[in-house]
Amino acid sequence: MRKLFKTLLGVSLCSVVAVCAPTPKSHTIAFSLKTVTNDDFQKAIATSIQASVEKAGDKFLLVTAGEQTAVSTQVNQLEDLIAKHVDAIILNPMDGKAVVPVLRKAKAAGIPVIVVDSSVEKGNEALYLSYVGTDNFNAGVEAGKRMVKELGGKGNVLVVRGANGSLAGDNRVDGFKKGIAGSHLTIVGEQPGNWTNSVSMQVTENMLQANKQVQGLFSASDVMLDGILQAIGDANRQGIRILAVDGSNKAVDLVQAGTIVGTMAQFPAKMGKIAVDTLIGVLNGSKKQAGIPKVIDSGTMVYDKTNIAEARKYAF
């Protein structure tokens, strides 16, 4: 019995190792993020990074924490990546503060890090090479200004945030608030949707229940739209003007159908490519660390009914 167990274990471990055995003499670049399940945006970044890394002849490691909110899991995984002596890390932190201690360890181990999409807490710039991402605050501001235009300067607005601790999400909402400042728009409800449809549906239902007069809704991401629209449909509310952020194909479809007003585009493929090019440049010495800008803006724009053709070119 015991012998059988040991054999089975050995065989299963061997097969797992065989599948994951690394090829020697090429750089191993790991991408640590929350998850690619049910998240087109993260998937787009990951696909772009994988393509760029493999094109350069290096090895790509996808390290997902498995969920949108598994903060300490990501920290543990980063520690294990350091133990594994990977050559470089691209990081999309779930919590911009929680990764600071482990980034210090990465720096001490001499592993270069590039942060994408969601930023690390201010004051820790020395711990990474560069942050490549959308100016999330600005995207929020533009969305806010557009909402003011849509509602004619007054009305009640609901906000569905991202997950707690996500600086990308927080920046978008802060920007949105700045964008509507000075108008007669009031935010009557604001809840975190945790980047998932199940939670966004729940919080939207509750906010609609509590507020019978709602004219607009801002979602921190396209990924939460299905849940939000389901809640609006269930509550039989019409005419709510919706703005979101990401620029995914799903959102562009909704813009085309008139269900939502527009979405602030992000360019995940560009983000991934810039991150990898910069890292590989540093690894093979062609780029000087000192010459890399701390923040690289991968750009944003509004996709609405007027520029669907252009949106389709970049949507993911």
Place this chain on the structure above:
Amino acid sequence: MVIAHLARRAALFALPLVLFLVMGSLIPHFLDVSNLLNVVRQSSIIGICAVGMTYVIIIKGIDLSLAGLLAFCPMISGMLMLAGVGTVPAIAAGLAAGIGMGLFNGLMVATLAVPAFITTLVVGQIASGLALIVNGGRSIGAFPAGFVFIGNGTLLGIPLSDLILICFLALGFFIQRKTALGNHINALGGHESVLRQEGISASRLQFFVFGFSGFCAAVSGLLLSAQMDTVHPTQGDAYQLDAIAACIIGGVDLAGGRGSIPMAVMGALIIGGLRNALDLLGVHPFIQNIFIGSVIILIVFLGGVVRRRNELATRGTL
């Protein structure tokens, strides 16, 4: 006969050892000293929770308030520290919160006979909610260097987290084996009549056990936040079931009355070690869960088989 009996017991220890050596030989960097110290450090959170949980399970209860306390207690300490309160008093406040909520659980179980399952679940929900409310759902961080050092510093090359785990292991072991209190706790789980005969109050024991579990949860939560230099309002969710799993792997009997704290800590190390090994292999977390779940079932099954054989062997000689 004696040799066969010893061999059976040796097998229970040999299994994790073999697992460990196989993983070490197949996975590069697993046996690096820095990696192993890290495994203990990552497991210390589950391990300390498991110390408290063992007693609770021994007295036929369960503590489902871990997740909430793991977030709420450090949130209290964190907010105090950021408001300028000294590190030590802030930590004391967090610990007091954990002990307080644990004692409340004990109160419900002892005086109102509320099942532990229900009271700890409710207290846990309240704690989780409070952790989210007190700071508007946001995480807090950037704590004083002294606090961060507890989570990330080393003493003679060994991470402080590991040393804290060892202290709790020693404390738990000492109470369980060397004090009357420990005997009484075991009795409460297995032979309540003995307690009644000796006139020992079951309620006082329940107070202690749940209060101690709350204390362990508070310590774990504070340690986790010290490691991450952050208190994230949902940081405890991942650890609750792992702590219970650690106890089960360690042979703590869910039916009550039997359990060893060192073995529960060993269970925590097994879980931490497996996750680390699978991370080093680049295995996706979903598959990791399946793998770890299967290993848990296997170990519990084999433990049960060996125990049955021991029981039958003993009965056979009567």
